[in-house]
Amino acid sequence: MKFKDYVSYMNAQHDEDPLYIFDQKFGEAAPSLLMDYTVPYLFQEDFFNILDRDSRPPFRWLIIGPERSGASWHVDPALTSAWNTLLCGRKRWALYPPGRVPLGVTVHVNDEDGDVNIDTPSSLQWWLDFYPLLADEDKPIELTQLPGETIFVPSGWWHCVLNLETTVAITQNFVNSKNFEFVCFDLAPGYCHKGVCRAGLLALDEGCLETIKKNACNEKDNLSYPDLTRKEKRVKVIKSRENQNNEGTAHGASKNHNFWELEFSYDINFLAMFLDREKDHYTYPWSSGNCIGPREMREWLFKLWIGKPGMRELIWKGACLALNADKWLECVSEICTFYHLPYPTDDEKLPAGTGSNPVSLLFL
Numbered sequence: 435m436k437f438k439d440y441v442s443y444m445n446a447q448h449d450e451d452p453l454y455i456f457d458q459k460f461g462e463a464a465p466s467l468l469m470d471y472t473v474p475y476l477f478q479e480d481f482f483n484i485l486d487r488d489s490r491p492p493f494r495w496l497i498i499g500p501e502r503s504g505a506s507w508h509v510d511p512a513l514t515s516a517w518n519t520l521l522c523g524r525k526r527w528a529l530y531p532p533g534r535v536p537l538g539v540t541v542h543v544n545d546e547d548g549d550v551n552i553d554t555p556s557s558l559q560w561w562l563d564f565y566p567l568l569a570d571e572d573k574p575i576e577l578t579q580l581p582g583e584t585i586f587v588p589s590g591w592w593h594c595v596l597n598l599e600t601t602v603a604i605t606q607n608f609v610n611s612k613n614f615e616f617v618c619f620d621l622a623p624g625y626c627h628k629g630v631c632r633a634g635l636l637a638l639d640e641g642c643l644e645t646i647k648k649n650a651c652n653e654k655d656n657l658s659y660p661d662l663t664r665k666e667k668r669v670k671v672i673k674s675r676e677n678q679n680n681e682g683t684a685h686g687a688s689k690n691h692n693f694w695e696l697e698f699s700y701d702i703n704f705l706a707m708f709l710d711r712e713k714d715h716y717t718y719p720w721s722s723g724n725c726i727g728p729r730e731m732r733e734w735l736f737k738l739w740i741g742k743p744g745m746r747e748l749i750w751k752g753a754c755l756a757l758n759a760d761k762w763l764e765c766v767s768e769i770c771t772f773y774h775l776p777y778p779t780d781d782e783k784l785p786a787g788t789g790s791n792p793v794s795l796l797f798l
Contacts, residue, residue, distance in 0.1 A: 444500040444600060451556045454499040454597075458492040467496070471604055474584055477517045480608040484737045491725035494606040504557030504596040507536045509632050510587065511725045513616040514607040519584040523601030526561070528574040532590035532700040533634025536574065538564040539592075543629035543637060547719040550628045557596045589613035590631055590700055611748060615702045618752035621731055623718040624710035631705060634698035706755065715757055731756060732785075739784045746780070759785055 435443075440455060447453075461468045473480075482490045491511070497518075504525075509532075510516050530536055538560055540553040555563065565573075578598070579585055587593050589612075609617050620628060629637035699705075720728050735757065738749050753759035762785035763778070770777050 440498070447500060450502065451558065452500050452503040454503040454505070455497065457496045457498075458494065460496040461494065471519070473606065474517060474519070477515075477586075477606070477608055477610075479610040481614060481738060481742075482609050482734070484741050485730075485734055489730060489733070493608065494604070497603045497605060498601070499597045500600045501597055502558050505594065506554045506557050507539045507560065507592055507594045508552060508554070509590060509592055510607055511723070512609075513589045513613060513620040513631060514609055515589045515613050516587045516605055516607045517584055518579075518587070518603055518605040520579045520581055521602040521604065522581050523597060523599040524581075525579040525601055525603070526596040526598055527577050527579060527585060528561075528565075528594045529576075529587070530574050530592040532592075532631065533636075533698040534592060535633050535636060536560070536564075536592055536594070537568060537572070541629060541633045541637065543626065544721075545625065547721045548623070548625045548628050549721040549723040550632055551723075552632075557594050560594060561596055589616045592632075611745065614748060615752050615755060616705075618735075618756040619702060619705060619709070621721075621724050621726070622709055622756045623713045623715050623720060625713075626710075627705065627708040628721065630708045631700075702751075702755075709755065711758065711761075736784060740781065743780075750784070753784055757785060759783075 440453070443453065457463075480493075482493060493514075528536075535541060536554075538555050542551040542553070543549075544551070554560070574592075574594075577585075616631075620631060626637060715728050715731075726734065735749060735753050739746060739753075742749065750759060763783050766778055766783070766785075769775065
């Protein structure tokens, strides 16, 4: 669609859910537009910058939409953070912290690869039909964004946006030292850890939750967990309008809120308990919803390892979450000991090659 045709559509449409433009290739189609803005100084650190433009996942968008259009409830891909600068119009935002599933939203966890899919009403529908049902203590963080203002969305936060007028905005997602471990964690293979990131402990069966509590007390330093469940589930069930309007439902929502406050922690050490450390990124299915594949992930971490030697402690933590780097280093060390070979140097210890067997890379 040509831009002039979209402008005509915006001026003439009366749609309840209008077409909303997210152009991720505007910089390639019109490079001069990239000269019209700079990334805010607070957000200029981006670990994905080390990748070639063709290798990195989508990260910047020109966003244009008429009133009533919007982005329904979601968590940004790979638990990246984002900034959004509004150029014209007004946007209404709602945000919940990680693990707090908004009313009316259902999270599905795939029992094969752990991928997460979300069923959610449109932004306008949520504001009209679900927002009025919320008790005061269950309402999201709310704000109206005005032209020239920039919104920061932290890693893992749920957010929903409604355009109150015709809007034009620029947004970019990024990975920096603050959210790097969460991004690596989200890209790791396994079943339940992604669901926990987005839905908190609602993603677990009660029996699994009790097992985790028990194991966490007995083995505080052990972050290895088996498969916790083997079924697709709805971790948040949409209740009927009749039930939502009664007093018991309001108290039930508050109870869930208190449960989240007391039990769920958006802390990488806490979340790592839900990784299945037996799942190997070379042989286990990679989640189809991941923004990059396992080969690209290894390339990215290796480039960071070589290009940012001062941050190797952090990069190693991320590689252990996503690639089981500690396990592969142990294998290499055992081989070196058995055959009286030199141990890998610091540059060689990260198993991030693009071949099929990371252990063999040292000896090629």
